[in-house]
Amino acid sequence: MELASCTSQGTTKVMDPSAEEEYTAAEEKVKKTIYIDNLSPQVTKVVLENALNQFGNVTNVQFIPNYFTSCSVNAALVEMESTKQAEEIIREMSDSPLMISGMPRPVRAQKARFEMFDDHPKKRQREIICYRIFPSHPNFEVIKKIKNLTKKHAAEAAYLMELQLADDEKLHHQQSDTLKANYKKYELIDGAQADGTVRRLVARYGTKLNDC
Amino acid sequence: MVAVARDGVTAVVGSGGGGRAAVCGIGFHSDISLMSMHEEEENENVSGDIEFRWGRKGRVGAKNPNIQYYESFTYDGVEHFLYDSVYLWCGDQQMPCVVKIVEMYETPRLKKMMKVVWYFHPAEVQKWLRGVHHLNNELFLASGEGNGLYNFNPLETICGKCNVVCTSKDERNPKASMEELKMSDYVFYRTFDVETCRLSEKFPDKIAGVEVGHFFNPKPKGKPEVTGKSNLPSKCETDNKSTPASSDTHHSKKRKLQDFEVDKKRSIEADNQSITLKKRPKLDTSEWFKKLPWEDRIRKAHQAGSLVLLENLYHSFTPSEVEETVLDAFNIKVSAKMIQWSAYSSPHNGQALVIFNSKDEADFAISELNTRCLIIGGARIVVGSRPSLKEPGNHHPSKYFGHIAIDAVKRKQLMDMKNAVSTAHHAQPNTITFDMAMEWRARQKKWELCWDALYKNQAEEIASLKARLKGSALLGKEK
Numbered sequence A: 001m002e003l004a005s006c007t008s009q010g011t012t013k014v015m016d017p018s019a020e021e022e023y024t025a026a027e028e029k030v031k032k033t034i035y036i037d038n039l040s041p042q043v044t045k046v047v048l049e050n051a052l053n054q055f056g057n058v059t060n061v062q063f064i065p066n067y068f069t070s071c072s073v074n075a076a077l078v079e080m081e082s083t084k085q086a087e088e089i090i091r092e093m094s095d096s097p098l099m100i101s102g103m104p105r106p107v108r109a110q111k112a113r114f115e116m117f118d119d120h121p122k123k124r125q126r127e128i129i130c131y132r133i134f135p136s137h138p139n140f141e142v143i144k145k146i147k148n149l150t151k152k153h154a155a156e157a158a159y160l161m162e163l164q165l166a167d168d169e170k171l172h173h174q175q176s177d178t179l180k181a182n183y184k185k186y187e188l189i190d191g192a193q194a195d196g197t198v199r200r201l202v203a204r205y206g207t208k209l210n211d212c
Numbered sequence B: 001m002v003a004v005a006r007d008g009v010t011a012v013v014g015s016g017g018g019g020r021a022a023v024c025g026i027g028f029h030s031d032i033s034l035m036s037m038h039e040e041e042e043n044e045n046v047s048g049d050i051e052f053r054w055g056r057k058g059r060v061g062a063k064n065p066n067i068q069y070y071e072s073f074t075y076d077g078v079e080h081f082l083y084d085s086v087y088l089w090c091g092d093q094q095m096p097c098v099v100k101i102v103e104m105y106e107t108p109r110l111k112k113m114m115k116v117v118w119y120f121h122p123a124e125v126q127k128w129l130r131g132v133h134h135l136n137n138e139l140f141l142a143s144g145e146g147n148g149l150y151n152f153n154p155l156e157t158i159c160g161k162c163n164v165v166c167t168s169k170d171e172r173n174p175k176a177s178m179e180e181l182k183m184s185d186y187v188f189y190r191t192f193d194v195e196t197c198r199l200s201e202k203f204p205d206k207i208a209g210v211e212v213g214h215f216f217n218p219k220p221k222g223k224p225e226v227t228g229k230s231n232l233p234s235k236c237e238t239d240n241k242s243t244p245a246s247s248d249t250h251h252s253k254k255r256k257l258q259d260f261e262v263d264k265k266r267s268i269e270a271d272n273q274s275i276t277l278k279k280r281p282k283l284d285t286s287e288w289f290k291k292l293p294w295e296d297r298i299r300k301a302h303q304a305g306s307l308v309l310l311e312n313l314y315h316s317f318t319p320s321e322v323e324e325t326v327l328d329a330f331n332i333k334v335s336a337k338m339i340q341w342s343a344y345s346s347p348h349n350g351q352a353l354v355i356f357n358s359k360d361e362a363d364f365a366i367s368e369l370n371t372r373c374l375i376i377g378g379a380r381i382v383v384g385s386r387p388s389l390k391e392p393g394n395h396h397p398s399k400y401f402g403h404i405a406i407d408a409v410k411r412k413q414l415m416d417m418k419n420a421v422s423t424a425h426h427a428q429p430n431t432i433t434f435d436m437a438m439e440w441r442a443r444q445k446k447w448e449l450c451w452d453a454l455y456k457n458q459a460e461e462i463a464s465l466k467a468r469l470k471g472s473a474l475l476g477k478e479k
Helices: A017-032 A047-051 A084-094 A138-194 A197-205 B030-034 B039-050 B122-129 B179-185 B231-240 B256-275 B292-302 B320-330 B357-369 B432-467
Strands: A002-004 A033-035 A057-062 A074-080 A098-100 A106-111 A130-133 B052-054 B057-060 B068-070 B071-075 B078-081 B085-088 B097-106 B112-120 B137-144 B150-154 B156-163 B164-166 B186-193 B198-200 B308-315 B335-338 B350-354 B373-376 B383-385 B424-426
Touching: A017 A033, A017 A074, A017 A084, A033 A084, A047 A057, A047 A074, A047 A098, A074 A084, A084 A106, A138 A197, A138 B068, A138 B308, A138 B373, A138 B383, A138 B432, A197 B164, B078 B097, B078 B156, B112 B122, B112 B186, B122 B137, B122 B198, B150 B350, B292 B308, B292 B335, B292 B350, B308 B357, B320 B335, B320 B373, B357 B373, B357 B383
Parallel strands: B137 B186, B164 B186
Antiparallel strands: A002 A130, A033 A074, A033 A106, A057 A074, A098 B424, A130 B373, B052 B071, B057 B068, B068 B097, B071 B078, B085 B097, B085 B156, B097 B112, B112 B137, B112 B150, B186 B198, B308 B350, B308 B383, B335 B350
């Protein structure tokens, strides 16, 4: 069987105490952090800090970088002073929408996860065994299929992202149009009030004018 | 006479022998900011917290023999020598000041002080420059007599070494080489007389009582060559190439780096002998050189063709684990960065961007991953490819919808719909804003469900394929 095993890292599954400490400290940090997305690309660190400082004390803001063309998510990790503050904010935001740097699209907040961070310590002393499989191996074909599947899945995800963006755009235009129409209506009413048309109509029809 | 004012620092018209200096500095220890009479205990404290050690002794004070002068000291692991140029933190100024240490001593009360001569930034003496042209990274050496020439400062105000090269054509000044110029932080070839407030290209014989030779470039010594013995220096080279700061040959490293390297080499050779199965020794040669931020490195690597995207990793991988895996699998040292998990990331596909040292190595790795298979932990099959990155220069902002603005909104009725404000806003339930926000919320929820469904689907596909793999020895538990 042509199986070339490359390495086997330390087989101890127990972490040494300092690493353990690091890990628990990191866990604490994760609990205090909020993952916020649906941010406008114009939102800066300061803006975000100010926005969330209303609810508590922001200790750190880290934007999640976007490297790939297919990805257009704007997200940030905001660390608060305490786990309680973080949880409160997440609860508040799901009740009433918070908008940052523009309206009306609200931002979305959820609990941060370990994997969102760039610099988390090792989970545990992991055993990394890597195999090199050669074409004659019976599983080779299936493995190839799995690899192709990865590519297919990535394409699917990219497509879904596109669809979502298109949908966002649609909603945006829809709301924009509705808003403009409403605005026109108000303008009309305003104009009518200002130039006395309304008063004349009231007099004509003999009705009362409710002051709004 | 116009005094050159530096915020937070009063210039001392010194009369030799331990003058008092106002402290300028955010020091490293909060106690430092109040250097008053009773500081002995606090001084002890400071040296206890951050490692400090005097170097070679010099003379004792002429007027006060209780003052001991020295030729160097080590603070927080960095050694500073007499006549070094360093950065000094001057209180509330945004830019640190550059100074040259001309004396370093310890007072009888164990205060560690130094006498520094100032370099002026052109911006600081703008008033007297009157349109004289200067270079971007040029400094003026203080000269003459009076306020602003030198100061006595506590050692803790130092915030880093500064590479200042003298480009004066004065015959007493050794000419700086091209490489030294390239590596310099600042240059100077003019002096600013603090008494007459005038620039001059002439250097007097003494400045602040110190021979002018100490201000010029040091006389060149023979630089020890780093001979490449083990494979380590070659790895240094390859790392070297990926940082433009040291894009010249590795022979012209800064002197202190060379000494450092020679020592490291010896200790590392011993480690290299040991078996790789043991815990890997911490040879991170890439940390020896100043690293660019990730954005730039990734872009450079992408242009060079040495950037590879690894997929199907575990999300809980750390960059060092990725690097180790690559090292084990292909025997190539790389730098890796995990792609941070976002709300839309696939839970099965942990990704990492890996910077190889050359296009060839990247090609090799990708072809190996394609023709053969690399399985991690028995359950994840690694896929490698060249990623398509966002164009950085092309700053058209990524699409974002949902922020609407109305022109000419000065109507009272429409106070809700203000123009896009740079603050946060909580919508009240009876406004149009609230309704619209709720629409967005509903959308978000809908898409969340879509993504969940997609990934669930994908998980099933993966599972069904994996079930077809024969031989359970290959598949460990999904971690």
